[in-house]
Amino acid sequence: MADKEVDFVSGFKVGEKLYRAGTDIVEEGLADHHIYTLYKGWACRYHMMEDGRRQILSVLLPGDLIGLQSAMFTEPEHSVSALTNVTLCVFERNRFFELYEKQPSLGFDVTWIAAHEEALVDDNLLTVGRRSAAERIAYLLVSLHDRLEPLGLVVDDSFDFPLTQYHISDALGLSLVHTNKTLKKLMQRQLIAISDRRVRIGDQLQLRELAKYEGNKRRPRPLI
Template structure:
């Protein structure tokens, strides 16, 4: 395998920014990510990037635009399980599973980078720090889905909606797509209803309540969060599940070679003394 040249570090992409929130990437790692994203595909709104049950063809990195991950019952009823934002990966587990267990559909025009699944294996072999950052990204997405389940099962309509808005603000801030509480929300009330398990009428009423309270402002697809702390309080939002942290020191030590496994003899001696 030939690693990408680190001489010229390209402009930051959403994936780079997202992974950099966990690990401080080297120039070589940044160059590799740039090379990984060199093949660009553009798709219009309401395009299926992945269909439930189909075989994985490639891995895609969202660079621009929004999409939804959703699952459907045979009769067509749908549940939105997550939003795909810039920096998110579609098909990251394609090396482990043959077929997709969910669908991904664009909400806006999107730009995605595409690469074959075997590049993930290559990355794990040649860039273990990047592999750890990708594992963190995957674990965080699972945590987001688990948090959504908690919302559907226990939070009220007002709490669910407030919680989702704060979550999206936090995620978009990581990739420089939110500014001082302002961000674009290209999501219809129908999509919000599918994501939050509410009726469109209930969503409309709940958004109006948040707006009338002064917590948010809505101007078309533009949303402004006026008081993040208060909105988070309304939604009982605890950002622990987003894992907005730097990599643990023990992980950095492992990559630097500072940590060593105990000698087999020493371990054996310890067992014999028991």
């Protein structure tokens, strides 16, 4: 990353912000004049229907951008919730437009990020639409594994896992009870072990095969 770009991004940054686990960072329909970068912790984008049904759209990990949609539209169409205590880098939304003028290459990177986010949601849609319950869970864990690994957050096939079963079911379009029972079967088969907010993958190969995981598409990532 060129110095000029680093300078620009730094000047762009307004500060940092903390949120506690369980609180909302972005609320659907509430205009927000900031854009965030998830510096530390986990979050998730979700949408809630009036009758209470909830769908988690994607899980956000360190390095991910929060609020791109709100930046482009007048108000966000989904909420973002902190899954753990979280620290964010805050940027001025209004100055976002400058970025395209003054640092076109960064503008390009932002588009790249948007396309990347969409690809993630595409994958989730495939999972929810066409995989069985066991496959969905396997897929979720494997894909998280592969996103966490380059961040150095996987040690010895295991990683922190702040999602409750309630979150898992809402991410995968399953009921809570069925999620629980399916999880249990996977644990009995020794494919995974979950305890204490931590996952250990017992058998990478089998789990990937079960998941029908295709994701070896490593994409070089622009830093912003």
